[in-house]
Amino acid sequence: MSFDIALTLSRGERPLRYTFTAGAGLTALFGPSGAGKTSLLDAVAGLLRPTEGHIVVAERSMFDSAAHIDLKPETRRCGYVFQDLRLFPHRSVRRNLEFGRRQGATLDWDHTIDLLGIADLLDRMPATLSGGEAQRVAIGRALLSAPEFLLMDEPLASVDGVRREEILRLIERIRDELHLPILYVSHDRAEVERLAQTIVPVLPLVD
Amino acid sequence: MSAALPVAFAFAWVLARWRFPGKVLVDAMVHLPLVLPPVVTGWLLLLAFSPNAPLGGLLERAFGLTFLFRWTGAALAAAIMALPLMVRAMRLSLEGVDRRLENAARTLGAGSWRTFVNVTLPLSLNGVLAALVLGFARSVGEFGATITFASNIPGETQTLPLAIYSALQVPGSDLQVARLAGLSVMLSVAALVLSEWLARRSGQEKGRHVI
Numbered sequence: 001m002s003f004d005i006a007l008t009l010s011r012g013e014r015p016l017r018y019t020f021t022a023g024a025g026l027t028a029l030f031g032p033s034g035a036g037k038t039s040l041l042d043a044v045a046g047l048l049r050p051t052e053g054h055i056v057v058a059e060r061s062m063f064d065s066a067a068h069i070d071l072k073p074e075t076r077r078c079g080y081v082f083q084d085l086r087l088f089p090h091r092s093v094r095r096n097l098e099f100g101r102r103q104g105a106t107l108d109w110d111h112t113i114d115l116l117g118i119a120d121l122l123d124r125m126p127a128t129l130s131g132g133e134a135q136r137v138a139i140g141r142a143l144l145s146a147p148e149f150l151l152m153d154e155p156l157a158s159v160d161g162v163r164r165e166e167i168l169r170l171i172e173r174i175r176d177e178l179h180l181p182i183l184y185v186s187h188d189r190a191e192v193e194r195l196a197q198t199i200v201p202v203l204p205l206v207d
Numbered sequence: 208m209s210a211a212l213p214v215a216f217a218f219a220w221v222l223a224r225w226r227f228p229g230k231v232l233v234d235a236m237v238h239l240p241l242v243l244p245p246v247v248t249g250w251l252l253l254l255a256f257s258p259n260a261p262l263g264g265l266l267e268r269a270f271g272l273t274f275l276f277r278w279t280g281a282a283l284a285a286a287i288m289a290l291p292l293m294v295r296a297m298r299l300s301l302e303g304v305d306r307r308l309e310n311a312a313r314t315l316g317a318g319s320w321r322t323f324v325n326v327t328l329p330l331s332l333n334g335v336l337a338a339l340v341l342g343f344a345r346s347v348g349e350f351g352a353t354i355t356f357a358s359n360i361p362g363e364t365q366t367l368p369l370a371i372y373s374a375l376q377v378p379g380s381d382l383q384v385a386r387l388a389g390l391s392v393m394l395s396v397a398a399l400v401l402s403e404w405l406a407r408r409s410g411q412e413k414g415r416h417v418i
Contacts, residue, residue: 045314046313046314047310047313047314072313072318073310073313073314074313074314074315074316074317074318075316076314077316078314079314080311080314082307082311084307086305086307086308086310086311088308088311088312088326089308089330090329090330099312099315099317099325100312100314100315100316100317102316141315142315145314145315145316
């Protein structure tokens with residue numbers, strides 16, 4: 001089992017509850033905006049503490065309110081590609097990539113740069129990148145941190161046209177060649193049906 | 208000033224990031240020297256740091272530190288008076304640092320300390336420097352607390368405004384006064400321009416956070 005998740009988040013007034021399990025490959029969280037898909041990813045990454053429940057990824061327990069387990073975000077080994085990318089504005093692309101670099105990544109430095117086609121961008125600053133370029137750098141930064149699973153939040157939101165198809169192919173390659181469990185957030189049905197092995201509709205049950 | 212910087216930064220950090228009961232009180236304490244008549248601040252320092260007071264006595268026995276009528280006293284008074292201004296400026300710049308970037312650093316395997324050194328500090332650096340310059344200017348101009356606490360001893364505790372004040376008491380020293388006042392104006396203008404420039408530079412970077 002890649003993902004075994006059952007948790008409650010308190011967001012504002014109403015608690016949000018999510019329960020799902022998923023096997024290998026890419027699992028898409030699919031639902032309208034505002035359903036709390038990003039909050040769910042944040043909880044899996046350890047940036048948002050659920051009020052109760054458990055999060056198990058690839059047989060590793062990240063959070064379990066009953067057993068008092070709550071791993072710090074830096075020890076969860078997730079590669080999180082944020083919707084707003086969050087490249088460090090004061091560091092060059094190279095130094096962004098190096099920030100989280102860990103030995104033992106499935107893909108080494110050269111292969112990652114090659115796969116993403118970002119060799120020419122290394123000495124640029126994030127502010128000078130186009131949406132598609134910044135997206136590829138953000139994916140590269142996540143991959144180079146030698147993650148044990150990936151979290152991707154609407155990675156196609158800021159790209160359009162030809163670039164969109166390019167990133168889609170890229171995600172398919174990452175899915176098929178790296179064999180990492182991927183949790184993928186989207187509100188686009190076509191995109192989800194093309195990429196996902198498992199589709200989890202996110203329509204939170206409200207108490 | 209160099210001793211006041213980490214203290215001010217610590218206060219700014221606590222006030223910007225922590226929530227705790229009594230925060231209002233800490234906030235008020237830090238800002239007190241800003242609104243209190245400087246003479247009162249000086250008198251309170253006198254009470255706290257005289258060799259007969261518990262705190263002053265302790266410092267003298269433990270480190271051989273005395274503040275009364277010494278340059279260290281003038282420095283302490285200046286630091287206390289500059290503190291609120293520095294804390295305010297630093298707090299603003301810390302609050303301006305995007306928490307989402309810090310979170311991103313955490314997911315990339317950086318612990319809190321590495322995140323602080325590599326993300327929070329560089330992103331707030333301009334604000335911290337601006338605060339330092341502003342605090343320096345403020346402390347150069349310190350008068351009331353210094354004269355009350357450390358007195359006005361040429362070569363020991365005589366600050367620039369104290370020297371101007373002394374010169375004013377002596378007939379026929381207009382030239383001396385004008386020279387010192389000119390120096391004072393130059394220092395202040397330079398500090399203001401520098402801190403404005405630093406603050407504006409950090410403001411531009413803030414605009415670039417949202418990519």
